[in-house]
Amino acid sequence: MGIDPGRLHFSWISSAEATKFVDVATKVIEEVKALGPADRFVKEKAQVA
Amino acid sequence: MTEYTQKIREIAKKLLSEGKVDVVIGFREGTVPLMAEPCLVSDPAGVDQLVFNSFCGVNLANYLPRRKDRIAVVAKGCDSRNMAQHIAENQINRDQLVIIGAPCTRMMDRRKVAAAVDGKDITSVAEADGRLTVTGPGFEKVLDRESVLQDNCAICVHVNPVLSDEMLADPLPEQEKDRYTDIREVEAMTPGERYAHFEELLSGCIRCYACRNACPLCYCPTCFVDESKPQWVGKSIDPTDTLTFHFLRAFHCAGRCTDCGACERACPVGINVRQFTKKLEKDCKELFDWEAGMSPDVRPPLDTFRPDDPGKFIK
Ligand code: SF4
Ligand code: SF4
Numbered sequence: 001m002g003i004d005p006g007r008l009h010f011s012w013i014s015s016a017e018a019t020k021f022v023d024v025a026t027k028v029i030e031e032v033k034a035l036g037p038a039d040r041f042v043k044e045k046a047q048v049a
Numbered sequence: 050m051t052e053y054t055q056k057i058r059e060i061a062k063k064l065l066s067e068g069k070v071d072v073v074i075g076f077r078e079g080t081v082p083l084m085a086e087p088c089l090v091s092d093p094a095g096v097d098q099l100v101f102n103s104f105c106g107v108n109l110a111n112y113l114p115r116r117k118d119r120i121a122v123v124a125k126g127c128d129s130r131n132m133a134q135h136i137a138e139n140q141i142n143r144d145q146l147v148i149i150g151a152p153c154t155r156m157m158d159r160r161k162v163a164a165a166v167d168g169k170d171i172t173s174v175a176e177a178d179g180r181l182t183v184t185g186p187g188f189e190k191v192l193d194r195e196s197v198l199q200d201n202c203a204i205c206v207h208v209n210p211v212l213s214d215e216m217l218a219d220p221l222p223e224q225e226k227d228r229y230t231d232i233r234e235v236e237a238m239t240p241g242e243r244y245a246h247f248e249e250l251l252s253g254c255i256r257c258y259a260c261r262n263a264c265p266l267c268y269c270p271t272c273f274v275d276e277s278k279p280q281w282v283g284k285s286i287d288p289t290d291t292l293t294f295h296f297l298r299a300f301h302c303a304g305r306c307t308d309c310g311a312c313e314r315a316c317p318v319g320i321n322v323r324q325f326t327k328k329l330e331k332d333c334k335e336l337f338d339w340e341a342g343m344s345p346d347v348r349p350p351l352d353t354f355r356p357d358d359p360g361k362f363i364k
Contacts, residue, residue, distance in 0.1 A: 001296055002246075012363050041289055
């Protein structure tokens with residue numbers, strides 16, 4: 001669709017796997033931060049003249 | 050193909066006068082040339098308006114969901130697959146239907162015909178022996194039908210109906226075809242190029258939803274684009290909203306689309322909206338060896354779970 005692969009993550013985490021959740025969430029945040037702000041699928045606020 | 054017309058009328062007359070069905074759904078001549086239109090006949094005296102020609106591209110499966118009566122319906126290969134899909138999705142019962150199967154010699158694209166005569170006014174067309182004679186004020190032009198086929202029909206590999214109770218002719222030979230050359234080109238792009246490509250592709254979209262309305266799969270009582278509480282997608286023609294509409298529309302059709310081309314045919318702007326559905330069709334074929342609508346008895350891949358479903362993308 002034109003989304004950078006690094007911005008989309010899939011993971012299967014059971015409610016018992018708290019540490020896995022933390023690991024995955026941290027990793028996702030790091031990867032997305034490294035990519036910087038998105039410039040696709042972004043909608044500017046309507047400008048009122 | 051016009052030989053089918055006579056047969057359709059005979060079958061329709063018989064079924065209606067014997068009381069076997071309440072209504073026959075077929076095609077009649079449109080108000081302008083190159084546009085056959087859907088037509089519902091419930092009186093045996095009305096069957097003579099029914100026709101069949103190379104401009105019957107509308108997918109008649111679209112007229113079936115939630116009907117309660119007994120229906121005879123004309124079905125090309127793709128229509129019949131969408132009917133099988135409807136039966137699998139409980140939109141219609143098989144025993145309500147008498148399917149009049151039409152082995153399809155592929156439909157013609159009115160836009161290509163118009164372009165071939167430089168957009169001049171066309172007042173009539175006649176088909177014979179693989180040729181189309183187009184006439185208008187002060188001109189007559191003979192076109193090779195192969196050169197004006199609808200894009201989806203040119204690559205169609207299932208012209209014969211998968212379900213039928215009556216057949217208008219013997220099944221036709223099916224072609225072998227690589228259906229996905231255009232999709233592979235898009236797949237080879239970088240994410241950035243792909244986004245730009247889709248933005249460009251949809252730049253003319255006016256969000257009229259004709260593509261959705263023509264599609265037999267889009268039978269939800271309220272479409273996500275029309276909902277306002279919550280509003281899933283913006284209603285403007287902001288490129289992000291338009292892209293969102295098209296991607297979601299395509300995903301809702303994943304594993305169900307038969308590439309009948311009704312969406313593309315209906316688009317007043319001529320946008321190649323099949324680019325989106327075809328990618329998902331390709332994925333379903335490669336990942337699940339699935340082609341939509343080939344049988345009413347098999348569950349589609351997106352509503353079944355198999356332990357061996359591909360899951361490499363999950364970490
Ligand atoms: S998405 Fe388009 S090609 Fe697919 S079934 Fe619907 S109308 Fe036909
Ligand atoms: S029919 Fe064409 S213009 Fe209308 S919403 Fe669909 S793609 Fe856009």
